[in-house]
Amino acid sequence: MTKSELIARLAERNPHLYQRDIERIVSTIFDEISSALARGDRVELRGFGAFSVKRREARLGRNPRTGESVDVSEKAVPYFKTGKQLRDMLNTDGDE
Template sequence: MNKTELIAAIAADTSLSKVDASRALEALLENVSQALARGESVHLTSFGAFSVSSRAERSGRNPATGQTLVIKAHKAPKFTAGKALKSRVNAVG
């Protein structure tokens, strides 16, 4: 499912127009992004949690040349699925 299909599904399920569903989805994504940028986590009960993890500086290798290089420390977004989501994905049938 891509973003356009998701917007159409939200519109159908909520009787919102596609424009309103698109605005709602954009607002959700923007607010989650802003919270993560501030270093906060976002918990959606029964769905999962978005958080930020810190990655330490490490050495790596360029696969094309074999040259050793340093990968700088950085922060990365992380998603942990909730119990209900895991159960639904793993449901038989």
């Protein structure tokens, strides 16, 4: 699902809200999650999951095209861990 598909689905389910307001809400939520991660904070949405930042150490990599060794610097990467409720929902057999 893309961001625009999410906005469209929310607009369908909430006909009393203007689409521009839903766009602003969704963008604000994503911006706040991004800002928190950029500050090094952890964002937890109960039942859904937790976003955090992990550090990848600097390492010696290899250019797949030429085969030559290249230095890869340390970097921060976003990490998402699913919540128990989401995991359970994804792993049900559908008979519940």
